[in-house]
Amino acid sequence: MKTKIPIAAGLVVAWLSIATFGMPTLASSEWYVAGDVGANFADRLTGISGTGDLTGLQAPDLDLKNSVSYGAKLGYFREHSWLGIEGEVLQTTPHIKNLDDVPGIHLRVTTIGVNILARYPGRTFQPYVGVGVGAAIAHLSDSATTESNTDVTSGWNVLAGLRAFVTPYVAVFTEYKYTGATLRFDHAFGTGGFEGVYRAQHVLVGVSYHF
Numbered sequence: 001m002k003t004k005i006p007i008a009a010g011l012v013v014a015w016l017s018i019a020t021f022g023m024p025t026l027a028s029s030e031w032y033v034a035g036d037v038g039a040n041f042a043d044r045l046t047g048i049s050g051t052g053d054l055t056g057l058q059a060p061d062l063d064l065k066n067s068v069s070y071g072a073k074l075g076y077f078r079e080h081s082w083l084g085i086e087g088e089v090l091q092t093t094p095h096i097k098n099l100d101d102v103p104g105i106h107l108r109v110t111t112i113g114v115n116i117l118a119r120y121p122g123r124t125f126q127p128y129v130g131v132g133v134g135a136a137i138a139h140l141s142d143s144a145t146t147e148s149n150t151d152v153t154s155g156w157n158v159l160a161g162l163r164a165f166v167t168p169y170v171a172v173f174t175e176y177k178y179t180g181a182t183l184r185f186d187h188a189f190g191t192g193g194f195e196g197v198y199r200a201q202h203v204l205v206g207v208s209y210h211f
Contacts, residue, residue, distance in 0.1 A: 028078060028079050029076060029077070029078060029079060030076070030077045030078070030079055030081075030084075030210060030211075031074075031075070031076055031210070031211055032073075032074075032075050032076075032171075032208045032209060032210040032211070033072070033073065033074055033075075033208065033209055034072065034073040034074075034075070034173070034206050034207065034208035034209070035070075035071070035072050035073075035206055035207060036069075036070065036071055036072075036073070036173075036175065036204040036205060036206030036207075037068065037069065037070040037071075037204065037205065037206065038068075038069050038070075038175075038202055038203045038204035038205055039066060039067075039068065039069065039202070039203050040066060040067045040068070040069040040092040040094055040200050040201070040202050041066050041200065041201045041202075041203070042064035042065065042066060042067065042092075042094035042198075042199075042200040042201075043064065043198075043199040043200060043201075044061040044062060044063055044064060045061060045062040045064060045096070045183070045196035045197065045198055046061045046196060046197045046199075047061075047195075047196055047197045048060065048061060048062060048194055048195070048196045049194065049195060049196075050192060050193070050194055051184060051185075051186050051192065051193045051194060051195055052186050052187070052191050052192040052193055053189075053190075053191045053192035054189065054192035054193065054194065055192075059194065060099070061196075062096050062097070062099065062196065063096070063097040063099075064094040064095070064096060064097065064107070064200075065094055065095045065096075065097055065104075066094070067092050067093045067094050067095065068092065068093070069090060069091070069092040069202045069204060070090070070091060070092075071088060071089050071090035071091060071204075072088070072089050073086055073087065073088045073089075073206075073208070074086070074087045074088075075087070075117070075208075077117075077119070077121075080121050081121065082118055082119060082120070082121060083116070083117065083118055084116075084117045084119065085114065085115070085116060085117070086114070086115040086116075086117055086130070086132075087113070087114055087115075088111070088112070088113050088114075088115060088132070088134075089110070089111070089112050090110070090111045090113075090177075090179075090202070091108070091109070091110045091111075092108075092109055092200070092202070093106070093107065093108050093109075094107055094109060094198075094200060095107050102145060103143060103144050103145065104143075105140060105141060105143045105145070105146055106140075106141035106143070107138065107139070107140055107141070108138070108139045108141075109136060109137070109138045109139075109181075109183075109198070109200075110136075110137045110138075111134055111135065111136050111137070111155055111157070111179060111181075112134050112135045112137070113132045113133060113134020113135070113155065113157065114132055114133065114134060115130040115131065115132030115157070115159065116130060116131055116132065117129070117130040118130065119163075123165065124164060124165050125162065125163070125164050125165075126162070126163040126164075126165075126171075127160075127161070127162050127163075128160070128161050128162070128163065129158075129159065129160045129161075130158070130159045130160075131156075131157070131158050131159075132156065132157050132158075132159070133154065133155070133156050133157075134154070134155055134156075134157075135152060135153070135154065135155065136151075136152070136153050136154065136155035136179075136181035136183070136198075137150065137151075137152050138150065138151045138152075138153070138181075138183045138185075138198075139151075140185050140188055145189075146185075146188045146189065147187060147188060147189070147190060149185040149186070149187050149188045149193065151183050151184050151185055151186075153181055153182060153183065153184065154181065155179060155180060155181035156179070156180055156181070157177050157178060157179040157180070158177070158178050159175055159176065159177040159178070160175070160176050161173050161174060161175030161176065161204075162174055162175075163208065165210075168210075169209060169210050169211065170207065170208070170209055170210075171207070171208045171210065172205070172206070172207055172208075173205070173206050173207075173208060174203075174204065174205050174206075175202075175203075175204045175205075175206070176201070176202070176203055176204075177201070177202040177204065178199070178200075178201055178202075179198075179199070179200050179201075179202065180197070180198060180199045180200075181197075181198050182195060182196070182197050182198070183195060183196060183197075183198050
């Protein structure tokens with residue numbers, strides 16, 4: 001397993017610093033917690049190439065299954081501000097499909113990231129957009145052809161959504177998110193492995209509580 005997330009770690013520290021020291025009083029801030037669930041319409045793993053003992057080898061793209069996505073958020077806006085910051089965890093299981101007579105492989109991808117958001121601060125409806133970076137934790141399970149292997153790498157996402165308040169403190173929202181990372185499993189085949197480019201589209205719905 002390798003770790004290459006200094007940018008993501010720095011942004012997490014920055015978010016925690018802002019959350020801890022950036023607001024003098026709760027009266028001048030808006031915090032929220034949220035949970036969401038939806039669908040992951042995963043694209044293929046593209047640009048497949050060997051690593052380790054298999055360096056230099058190429059392979060066809062790997063089809064991924066659509067799957068359920070679910071996660072949680074913790075966010076902060078200054079009162080009536082257009083700009084905010086949000087920490088997020090999102091998990092999905094875009095398993096690798098069978099390739100001819102080669103059986104599929106279970107794949108789990110968990111992203112932990114920080115998003116910078118811009119919203120219209122309406123009282124009832126709040127459209128918003130955002131961009132973020134973070135850590136993508138991908139786990140490849142044991143299969144007939146692979147060994148269990150975990151990769152921790154950097155990832156990114158862009159998003160757009162609409163939040164609607166049903167009470168002064170509770171809102172429902174829908175969100176579109178496009179995510180990407182390069183996944184690398186160096187020991188999927190013992191002393192060799194493979195890497196590929198991961199892209200996925202998520203359509204989510206959720207509930208948030210604001211305080």
